[in-house]
Amino acid sequence: MKNPDAADSQSKTADETSSLPLSASLEETAARFRRIFNNDGTLRIRVIENTLDSRIRCALIYVDGMTDRELIQNGITQPVMQFDFALEDSFEPAELMERIRKQVIHISDITVSAQFDEMIDAVVGGMTVFILDGYAGALSINAQGWETRSIEEPATEKAVRGPREGFNESLLTNLTLIRRRVLNPDLKFVFSVIGSRSRTQVCICYMESLASPDILRELQDRLAKVEIDHVLDTGYLAELIRDEPYSPFEMIGSTERPDALVSKLMEGRVALLIEGSPFALTVPYVFVENFQASEDYYINYTFATFNRLLRVLGAFLSISIPAAYVALVTYSQEMVPTLLLLSIASARLSVPFPTVIEAILMLTIFEILREAGARIPNSIGQAVSIVGALVLGQAAVDARIVSAPMVIVVGLTGITTLLNPRLSGPLIVVRAALLVCAFFLGIYGYFFGLLGLVIHLMSLRSFGVSYMLGVGSIRPQDIKDTAIRAPWWDMYLRPAFIGARNMRRKPAGKRGKR
Amino acid sequence: MRVAARKSLALSLALILLLLLPGCWNYTEVDDMSIVAGVALDKAKDGKLQLTAEMVDIQNGLEQQSQAGFKMISLSGNTIFDIARNMISMTGKKLFWSHAKSIIFSEELAREGLIPYIDWYSRDTETRSDVFIFVSEEKNARDVLNLNSTTESVMSFELAQLMRDEKFVAGAPVVEIWDFIDKLEVSGQSAVAPLIHVHELNGHKNERVEGTAVFDKDKMVGKLDGKESKAMLFVKNKISEGVLEVEDRTGKPAYSLEILSSRTEVRPVLREGDITIHLSTVTKTGLDEVMNTGGMTQHESLKDIEKRAGEKLRQDMLSVIHKVQREYHADIFGFGAAVHRKMPKQWKQIREHWSDIFTDLEVTVDAKVIIESTAKTSRALKLGD
Numbered sequence: 001m002k003n004p005d006a007a008d009s010q011s012k013t014a015d016e017t018s019s020l021p022l023s024a025s026l027e028e029t030a031a032r033f034r035r036i037f038n039n040d041g042t043l044r045i046r047v048i049e050n051t052l053d054s055r056i057r058c059a060l061i062y063v064d065g066m067t068d069r070e071l072i073q074n075g076i077t078q079p080v081m082q083f084d085f086a087l088e089d090s091f092e093p094a095e096l097m098e099r100i101r102k103q104v105i106h107i108s109d110i111t112v113s114a115q116f117d118e119m120i121d122a123v124v125g126g127m128t129v130f131i132l133d134g135y136a137g138a139l140s141i142n143a144q145g146w147e148t149r150s151i152e153e154p155a156t157e158k159a160v161r162g163p164r165e166g167f168n169e170s171l172l173t174n175l176t177l178i179r180r181r182v183l184n185p186d187l188k189f190v191f192s193v194i195g196s197r198s199r200t201q202v203c204i205c206y207m208e209s210l211a212s213p214d215i216l217r218e219l220q221d222r223l224a225k226v227e228i229d230h231v232l233d234t235g236y237l238a239e240l241i242r243d244e245p246y247s248p249f250e251m252i253g254s255t256e257r258p259d260a261l262v263s264k265l266m267e268g269r270v271a272l273l274i275e276g277s278p279f280a281l282t283v284p285y286v287f288v289e290n291f292q293a294s295e296d297y298y299i300n301y302t303f304a305t306f307n308r309l310l311r312v313l314g315a316f317l318s319i320s321i322p323a324a325y326v327a328l329v330t331y332s333q334e335m336v337p338t339l340l341l342l343s344i345a346s347a348r349l350s351v352p353f354p355t356v357i358e359a360i361l362m363l364t365i366f367e368i369l370r371e372a373g374a375r376i377p378n379s380i381g382q383a384v385s386i387v388g389a390l391v392l393g394q395a396a397v398d399a400r401i402v403s404a405p406m407v408i409v410v411g412l413t414g415i416t417t418l419l420n421p422r423l424s425g426p427l428i429v430v431r432a433a434l435l436v437c438a439f440f441l442g443i444y445g446y447f448f449g450l451l452g453l454v455i456h457l458m459s460l461r462s463f464g465v466s467y468m469l470g471v472g473s474i475r476p477q478d479i480k481d482t483a484i485r486a487p488w489w490d491m492y493l494r495p496a497f498i499g500a501r502n503m504r505r506k507p508a509g510k511r512g513k514r
Numbered sequence: 515m516r517v518a519a520r521k522s523l524a525l526s527l528a529l530i531l532l533l534l535l536p537g538c539w540n541y542t543e544v545d546d547m548s549i550v551a552g553v554a555l556d557k558a559k560d561g562k563l564q565l566t567a568e569m570v571d572i573q574n575g576l577e578q579q580s581q582a583g584f585k586m587i588s589l590s591g592n593t594i595f596d597i598a599r600n601m602i603s604m605t606g607k608k609l610f611w612s613h614a615k616s617i618i619f620s621e622e623l624a625r626e627g628l629i630p631y632i633d634w635y636s637r638d639t640e641t642r643s644d645v646f647i648f649v650s651e652e653k654n655a656r657d658v659l660n661l662n663s664t665t666e667s668v669m670s671f672e673l674a675q676l677m678r679d680e681k682f683v684a685g686a687p688v689v690e691i692w693d694f695i696d697k698l699e700v701s702g703q704s705a706v707a708p709l710i711h712v713h714e715l716n717g718h719k720n721e722r723v724e725g726t727a728v729f730d731k732d733k734m735v736g737k738l739d740g741k742e743s744k745a746m747l748f749v750k751n752k753i754s755e756g757v758l759e760v761e762d763r764t765g766k767p768a769y770s771l772e773i774l775s776s777r778t779e780v781r782p783v784l785r786e787g788d789i790t791i792h793l794s795t796v797t798k799t800g801l802d803e804v805m806n807t808g809g810m811t812q813h814e815s816l817k818d819i820e821k822r823a824g825e826k827l828r829q830d831m832l833s834v835i836h837k838v839q840r841e842y843h844a845d846i847f848g849f850g851a852a853v854h855r856k857m858p859k860q861w862k863q864i865r866e867h868w869s870d871i872f873t874d875l876e877v878t879v880d881a882k883v884i885i886e887s888t889a890k891t892s893r894a895l896k897l898g899d
Binding site: 331333334341344345346350351354355441442448 | 532
């Protein structure tokens with residue numbers, strides 16, 4: 001373990017040196033860089049001289065691996081070395097620097113910097129700093145180049161129909177993917193930096209004419225208040241800036257799909273992307289978004305509606321099945337159809353545990369298998385399913401450790417949970433809570449738990465917007481994109497309270513063919 | 515701080531009350547109880563009550579997956595609840611009554627009056643009021659349940675299934691216990707219950723539900739056989755399916771009419787201070803069987819059959835009404851209730867001595883049978899030359 005104080009003192013000395021004015025001497029500047037990047041083997045300081053005039057001595061300072069070597073060689077090193085400056089005996093270094101910037105270097109993105117700390121930031125960020133002996137200033141040349149993952153179909157949000165591009169870890173690439181879908185200067189990208197040590201680039205993205213200024217300001221305020229030393233994924237920020245920090249439900253949306261992100265922007269939402277994470281955040285987030293898949297908007301609305309209703313039913317079943325089963329079998333046996341009760345009773349015979357213990361046992365085993373399946377390499381994934389299905393399912397029933405109906409209950413629960421990958425976390429928590437309620441109070445407890453869940457959901461707010469927006473509304477426009485998906489020609493308004501700044505999406509009821 | 519303390523106190527109080535108030539303390543595992551399928555009540559030799567419970571044996575059902583097994587226990591005692599609780603000492607498991615489907619009373623008990631034996635069943639929280647009620651024609655009601663050793667199935671469930679399909683036979687009334695109790699309490703209407711006996715032919719024993727036990731108040735006073743029961747159901751407008759048998763011209767039963775729908779209206783008429791009841795029945799049928807070689811079209815028109823069927827139905831209905839009036843004095847048809855509905859003022863004056871009035875009540879019947887179709891073919895089978 002490193003001593004945190006030592007790290008602090010080190011950065012302090014760096015700050016002291018960087019605040020000094022820039023020296024005109026190339027050697028001195030290079031030495032300062034070496035001191036600051038002490039013990040960093042990736043720093044490169046390349047001193048070059050013009051082949052025709054050896055008075056022109058320059059140095060390139062960059063971090064290896066963050067730069068495009070070929071670009072540096074062809075765009076900077078070669079032209080500077082070979083350019084015929086035809087200098088007189090005495091020359092002004094500032095003029096020379098100006099000529100180099102304007103006439104010699106082939107790279108387009110160049111900024112002039114006179115501050116040492118600016119130069120350090122530039123080098124760390126992958127820029128190439130160009131200094132000229134005798135001139136107290138520098139050029140930051142953008143010859144960045146590093147490996148990124150290619151643009152692939154996102155694994156978490158697959159779609160049979162629809163765009164297959166997904167975000168990757170490069171912020172700029174991700175912004176490009178968004179920009180390509182909205183060719184309109186109305187789309188804004190506002191950059192800032194978060195993380196006192198990691199200095200991660202963060203970009204807030206929104207449509208100026210659609211996004212609510214209140215929500216935008218709220219997001220900026222919350223981001224400004226974030227105090228953290230590093231940010232590796234938007235998950236950090238989502239947890240830091242979310243409403244209702246103790247609720248198991250997600251209060252901020254996240255997506256890996258540029259098309260999904262753009263559709264949120266077009267509803268008036270604000271997005272947040274960071275360097276190094278393929279997951280973009282969207283605020284505000286409402287409950288029905290948990291059931292929405294981007295594919296819903298690309299396929300026929302009847303089928304999309306059916307799929308959504310399935311997902312809602314799946315979520316309901318996944319929290320209800322174990323609790324309802326336990327309540328019915330241990331309290332309200334009179335509500336079970338006679339023949340079903342007989343088969344449950346005979347299956348439960350000689351099973352040693354009470355029904356609720358059985359349920360907890362099997363649900364835990366299912367979650368263990370799920371977690372194991374998610375963590376292990378694909379090559380041994382099959383082994384997990386074999387162990388799960390055969391050894392634990394079949395054998396446990398044969399050995400009368402659990403009853404067969406319970407395996408069905410747990411299997412159904414598991415499958416219905418998988419219908420809603422976004423909700424799987426909250427569903428597990430709610431399911432456990434309902435199970436406990438049902439165990440103590442039977443059917444009454446189960447319904448009491450459901451009631452509590454609804455009250456909790458109704459009390460949630462995300463960035464000032466009610467979490468259950470549109471749920472239970474009696475206005476037809478409000479429910480057109482909730483548990484059902486209305487046809488596009490009928491969704492002429494944006495969701496109320498989110499796109500309030502400009503509600504009208506399109507002329508009402510206009511179809512293409514008329 | 516004080517607010518927080520008060521809040522948490524209120525919350526914990528609410529939670530504790532929540533646990534105590536709902537009264538859901540009947541936690542039981544399904545395998546820790548004996549599921550009662552049906553029960554038979556007899557009078558034991560010493561004058562005590564004997565209760566025989568048929569229970570589903572889940573242990574047995576486990577091995578032979580096809581059918582659940584059964585277990586019988588019998589115990590006598592003074593009150594039903596006492597017996598039911600004492601039975602735990604024989605089964606080791608608490609008896610669970612919610613899934614019981616049938617309750618069979620011996621004729622002896624029925625003739626003494628059923629109120630004492632029905633009360634527990636309607637009062638207890640676990641028992642259900644949709645259980646089917648039977649009166650046994652055998653010496654002991656338990657003999658019917660004991661048939662399960664011959665039929666190899668849970669007799670009570672079989673009886674319940676039988677009652678669900680009884681409408682196709684229409685040879686006995688279908689009575690659930692709530693209905694029976696309802697009839698006991700309502701004035702102007704007497705209760706009935708189906709009769710059950712053990713049917714034996716060529717050594718095969720089977721349960722058979724046929725006929726009606728007629729009750730006056732809660733005491734059984736007499737029986738109707740299967741045919742009379744069907745006529746009674748016509749009078750009570752309880753026929754939805756079933757078969758009408760019609761004779762041909764020679765008086766030989768030759769035609770079967772499948773009842774498609776039937777409707778009977780009871781109209782009390784006040785004539786010169788006396789109440790008369792007018793019944794009109796319209797039965798729609800389909801001709802489903804012709805048991806003569808000549809074929810119906812050659813000898814008789816459908817109109818003839820309709821006419822003869824209507825006349826026979828009218829006579830059957832009248833004869834059962836007269837029988838009940840004369841022999842049992844119990845208004846099982848609900849004529850009193852009809853008078854109550856139509857003439858509430860008159861009813862107030864006569865309700866006290868309705869059973870006397872019922873005995874001498876004049877009833878006219880108007881029965882009409884309509885043959886709507888002749889099923890798949892319009893002609894009879896003919897012999898070739």
